[in-house]
Amino acid sequence: MKIILTQPVTGLGEAGDVVDVKDGYARNYLLPRKVATAWTKGGQKQVDSIKAARDKRAVRSAEDAAAAKARLEGAEITVAARAGSGGRLFGAVTPAEIAEAIAASGGPSVDKRRIEVRTPIRNVGDHAVHVRLHEDLAADVTVSVVASA
Structure with a gap:
């Protein structure tokens, strides 16, 4: 079709x-x-x-994407999520939460559909995330997940 x-x-x-x-x-x-x-x-x-x-x-x-890539790769993105003992999260960090964290850290506004999480983020720590900014341009970003109080 x-x-x-x-x-x-x-x-x-x-x-x-x-x-x-x-x-x-x-x-x-x-x-x-x-x-x-x-x-x-x-x-x-x-x-x-x-x-x-x-x-x-x-x-x-x-x-704009080239400028956004430079800003993203230099930014520190932190997501706070509820976690149990041992650093295991209750649920997972979603692309929508990552997009909000990018905007909160002063980065460019990124659509959640452009964020690719290769493996589900279910633990506290640093995780690699791929953000497609343009057809030919993407940024690899490190997201730090911390336990919230």
């Missing part, structure tokens, strides 16, 4: 891309979450407008 992505999807494409996916993936996941729309001939106008807006932002955002 051909669909038009309206938001970036990891491993599939960026907003405005026309991609072919299996019918069930489109019908059960992408379309109900409003991440994509079905492709039609009239939908091509929508694709053109999304791509034009993306191209206009691309140059400006590439420069």
